[in-house]
Amino acid sequence: MKVAAIAAVLSAALAAATNGPIDGPKPRDIGIALFRGWQPMDVFGPIEALWGLGLSQPINIYLIDEDGGTSEIKPLTPFATNSNTSATVLVDYTFASAPPLDVLIVPGGAGTRNQANVQPVIDYVAAVYPSLQYLISVCTGASILARAGVLDGKRATTNKRSWAFVTQFGQRVRWQPKARYVRDRNIWTTSGISAGVDGVLGWIEYVWGSNVSTEVTNVMEWNKVGANDDKFGKLYGLW
Amino acid sequence: MKVAAIAAVLSAALAAATNGPIDGPKPRDIGIALFRGWQPMDVFGPIEALWGLGLSQPINIYLIDEDGGTSEIKPLTPFATNSNTSATVLVDYTFASAPPLDVLIVPGGAGTRNQANVQPVIDYVAAVYPSLQYLISVCTGASILARAGVLDGKRATTNKRSWAFVTQFGQRVRWQPKARYVRDRNIWTTSGISAGVDGVLGWIEYVWGSNVSTEVTNVMEWNKVGANDDKFGKLYGLW
Numbered sequence: 001m002k003v004a005a006i007a008a009v010l011s012a013a014l015a016a017a018t019n020g021p022i023d024g025p026k027p028r029d030i031g032i033a034l035f036r037g038w039q040p041m042d043v044f045g046p047i048e049a050l051w052g053l054g055l056s057q058p059i060n061i062y063l064i065d066e067d068g069g070t071s072e073i074k075p076l077t078p079f080a081t082n083s084n085t086s087a088t089v090l091v092d093y094t095f096a097s098a099p100p101l102d103v104l105i106v107p108g109g110a111g112t113r114n115q116a117n118v119q120p121v122i123d124y125v126a127a128v129y130p131s132l133q134y135l136i137s138v139c140t141g142a143s144i145l146a147r148a149g150v151l152d153g154k155r156a157t158t159n160k161r162s163w164a165f166v167t168q169f170g171q172r173v174r175w176q177p178k179a180r181y182v183r184d185r186n187i188w189t190t191s192g193i194s195a196g197v198d199g200v201l202g203w204i205e206y207v208w209g210s211n212v213s214t215e216v217t218n219v220m221e222w223n224k225v226g227a228n229d230d231k232f233g234k235l236y237g238l239w
Numbered sequence: 240m241k242v243a244a245i246a247a248v249l250s251a252a253l254a255a256a257t258n259g260p261i262d263g264p265k266p267r268d269i270g271i272a273l274f275r276g277w278q279p280m281d282v283f284g285p286i287e288a289l290w291g292l293g294l295s296q297p298i299n300i301y302l303i304d305e306d307g308g309t310s311e312i313k314p315l316t317p318f319a320t321n322s323n324t325s326a327t328v329l330v331d332y333t334f335a336s337a338p339p340l341d342v343l344i345v346p347g348g349a350g351t352r353n354q355a356n357v358q359p360v361i362d363y364v365a366a367v368y369p370s371l372q373y374l375i376s377v378c379t380g381a382s383i384l385a386r387a388g389v390l391d392g393k394r395a396t397t398n399k400r401s402w403a404f405v406t407q408f409g410q411r412v413r414w415q416p417k418a419r420y421v422r423d424r425n426i427w428t429t430s431g432i433s434a435g436v437d438g439v440l441g442w443i444e445y446v447w448g449s450n451v452s453t454e455v456t457n458v459m460e461w462n463k464v465g466a467n468d469d470k471f472g473k474l475y476g477l478w
Contacts, residue, residue, distance in 0.1 A: 040290055044283030047326055048432065051279055054322030061324050070329065083293030085300050087286055090309060090327040160460065192460035219400065221431035221471045223464055232460045
């Protein structure tokens, strides 16, 4: 085989590996697991990308938490400034009443610092993971996955500013400090807050292909960065 | 004056002009005007930035709309895919009951395409603008500002994919196709969806200075782009 032909085959294989789509049935039902003190963009960044995906692919999203009713951004302890930057969303299902899910997204936020506050989400992740096609965490949501034990032996990343807090929960996790997002098998973990959008866009590319992902990115006017294109780990002294 | 001294003075003046903070009282009470069919990140991208601002500065945010109660992302007409990517938030005040505001943020979204759906917001913007310190629009929210007449004679920008739709409402507006966001006097308009975060971060820099803005940007792990750093206008053939 000539060098040019080998290069073409390698190029095609690389394109297939990085630009999807994968074969097989596509995920449709996507849950987002809430708790008091979730980070606004950890939840609504992915929702925006999924909104764009929903224009061309049949999907459903469900907001779920322990109790149903409502869920608020407001942290358990007030800001020192006495600022009130809260917002409250309606929850669609409880963990007990949620329909079967293909995908679960777990956000982070100040609420992850309180073990009792997130214990129901930790238990839910541990229980539901075996039946999921994909599990995605944003930001300090990785601490919930780590506490549920589903990251053991896997590569993962998380919020760079909260690195020490999150990684204490995953002694058996292969934490990646220089990453915007990481895929290991069917689990996608992302760096802090905004990185959730890049991670979900990367996941959309993996599942539905780069044409769909690029369309969603452009609708959002999102300046996408790649899985390894991280500058915040360095800023926070992690590498 | 020596050349080096002149350069130092010019440099200091330029730094003051671009890195703030401005003098005078800082805004504190920030309203976000909703309608059915708002874009998720148009609202929660700015909320995330304001959440970060609230860690160091005393601010309050209020979600307001015509009726109070709840407000949902869900557009007036269903997606062709039968996707359901909706979410619903609790509203804090009606336009009639809202407290005095220093700042109003007006998001865009599919709901702006229906005149009756956004007429209450248009009327509210026209009524409240004279009492505001700042008015900020995200994405097709600029069409609401244009319909309220407050952009007449001013420079402004908007969503690049929806350029023709929005600009039809502002014949007397000096629309800027190559811009991530634009400030003219006390009105800040931003390009599509994600650009709202860059615009709000630019506004935070203007009001509170670059130290505060950079801190918020880094907490968000946001890859910030500047006011003139736009690639989507070109993508959509506007320049």
